[in-house]
Amino acid sequence: MADLPKAEELLKSINYTPPSTPWMDIKADTSPGNWCYPAKAEKLEYLGFPNPREWNPADQDWKLPENWQDIVHQGFKERLDKYRSLKIFMDVCVRCGACADKCHFFIGSGDPKNMPVLRAELMRSIYRKDFTMAGKILSTLTGSRVMTEDVLKEWFIYFYQCTECRRCSLFCPYGIDTAEVTMMARELLHLCGVNINWILEPVSNCNRTGNHLGIQPHAFKDIVEFMVDDIEEITGKRINVPLNEKGHEILFITPSGDVFADPGIYTFMGYLMLFDHIGLDYTLSTYASEGGNFGLFTSSEMMKKLNAKMYAEAKRLGVKWILGGECGHMWRVINQYMDTMNGPADFLQVPKSPITGTVFPAAAQTKMLHITEFTADLMKHNKLKLDPSRNDHLRVTFHDSCNPARAMGLMDEPRYVIKNVVKNFFEMPEQTIREQTFCCAGGSGLNTDEIMEIRMRGGLPRGNALKSVRDEHDVNMLSCICAIDRATLPPLANYWAPGVDVCGVHELVGNALILDGEKEREVDLRQEPLPGKEG
């Protein structure tokens, strides 16, 4: 991105004083750089979504359907009837502004429409006009307005500048969750064919090939083979990875980002080494080869459709339960939606660790366990042979991914795992971790390059916190439990806190694991020399 300003310049450009013009009088800026590329017509056609066409958000004409206002109105009404959350969130905000400066996009941009309260008002103003008596009569006094094309464009810009991270919800006295509002607004935009490619293409890929990158089964197998080769090179040990095999105890599903992209692949190697180490009876699946669910950013129907593969495959393969890898929104879907949409999965059993015998009541209904819960339990029972000194070259901090933190509450499990394999661990400032964690600014399908400046702005709070531990404690590794993080945090770290790398938690585990019969290790999973082993 040639025109990305330098970090210091960007920081200086932030001004939190709102303009003097009322926000309704300011049109959204639809120039390039402010939006993600629209979805390709062929993807919409394949998925059966409305209004597939070639269009450009910078153009005046968005080629909306003739009756788009009716479509939005009807869609809005339908959702008010289907979701109490939406009704409540439209009605009870007192505009106290407690949420205003809690959103990373506001902190990094100063754009008032990025204040969660105002982001939701973009929709509430239409709600008041269309669905409340007072709004119908007393327009200006109640802050209501008519749905126009400009409003729709504004929705497109600002509801794709929300990563559905729910940080605002934590601070709101009524728990108003602007992420929910964003989800609804995006559903309405979808009805008119206004959507972005970086969500719809993964959705279409997940549907057909099983994973968002469109890796076909044979290619998936090749990739796994490569990693097995790498593991052999590093440890001298060849391990076996079952794929699509029936008759195993556990199905392991991880985000496909771990299989495909650096640095996720090292995390993936970590999982494989761990499973080999404990002799786990498991299989991977190429059909259900995506944990991440881009349907969450599309519509509840699409989320359900993609999620359904997990149980379908578990049933076909005849496993007892499912183990899930490190992924953020995958776990939001599993925790909050999976059993409701596609359960109850009565053909599965409550997860029980075959190594320690621990039964996990936390997953009694979904039958799906998070890998850090599983590994923490192994560590607690001393079932792993570990050499943490192999991570001595790393000074590690941990980024709580928004979804596990605020839609599940998975915070201490990964920390427990990390502390067992890493000696130098440092927390970032209190207001930026755990439930108050800041988003990577690329979640909810926004981790695409054409909005790099927006992402870097949104990444300011996380980047800044990272910089502070880098400066104070020489932190050089940011660990996380989310594949989107592993994709979005490297450019962010590079921009705001150069010198810090990004890794998954199980990469650190893989480094520390002493496999039976392995050779003396000289490099870590990245094939970089271990401390004391340099040349």
Added chain:
Amino acid sequence: MNALYSLVLVFALVLIALFGVGTAHMAGLFGIALPLVAVAVFLVGFAYRIIKWAKSPVPFNITTTGGQQKSLDFIKHSKFDNPVTPGQTFIRMLLEVLCFRSLFRNAKTGIQEGQVTYASAKWLWLFSLLFHYSFLLIIIRHMRLFFEPVPACINFVAMLDGIFQIGAPRLYMSDILILVGLGFLLARRLWDAKVRYISLVTDYFPLLLIISVALSGIYMRFFAHVDIPAVKQLTMGLVTFHPVIPAGVSVPFYVHLFLVCTLLIYFPFSKLMHAGGVFLSPTRNMPNNPRRVHHENPWNDPSIKPHSYEDYENDFREPMIEAGLPVEKKS
């Protein structure tokens, strides 16, 4: 601008009452008809709104978790920020409703010398609490106008409220504190550029209305010296549905009453309904247990099926066989 509109509106209300009772002598309307209507509108409206909300289902369990989930035995569970049982959820809601727990987290974000800063900002929490609790005390105190004999607990509250024994008639703490609280909320709305930017007429109006209710009440008590026994006669008439307009009730009382009636009527149609809504917010009032216990979505569509494994294998059978991956059908 919005603040000004609201101020004008509230002044107009005061004038209406002054004129209506003082000049037009419509004490019956202002003292009997309107209060009865106002209470009815409030009750029916409040119930209507709650029922309307409750009619929409909660399809998914979408708790916002604010602490560690309950998982392994050796990991400390944050019971009230991430509840799993109805009891824990109840306490979370109590903390929310009685102590404004979420607002307590509030911090102010800034940028200083290239550093993003987070300063604790509990003012909003403190003054909102002041306002709401003073309001509650005042309402309880006023209940003595509606009971004969007055229950001991109400007298007790009034006694506590006036415990400092300042002046005669005694100064109530809540009278001062409510004005302090409201004053802060109003000042914050006007001074904080961000909050001012998002404030609508419907934000200023209720604030100013409640301020005027409080001021008119204080004026009556300390300056106009309204005839309390006569007022009580009127209020008792209302609750027993034998309305009377006693002589000796002066105009300031009617102004106060009119403002209160306006508030009651306005309440169910406005953001003041947050008082009811806070109990219904699905991100707060549900336990975080959808991974443990089944949650039912009434409109879940069982016809939505995944792209089937069969179709998947049909698509990729050849290369799968070639790669040595197991398949269901060989050809």
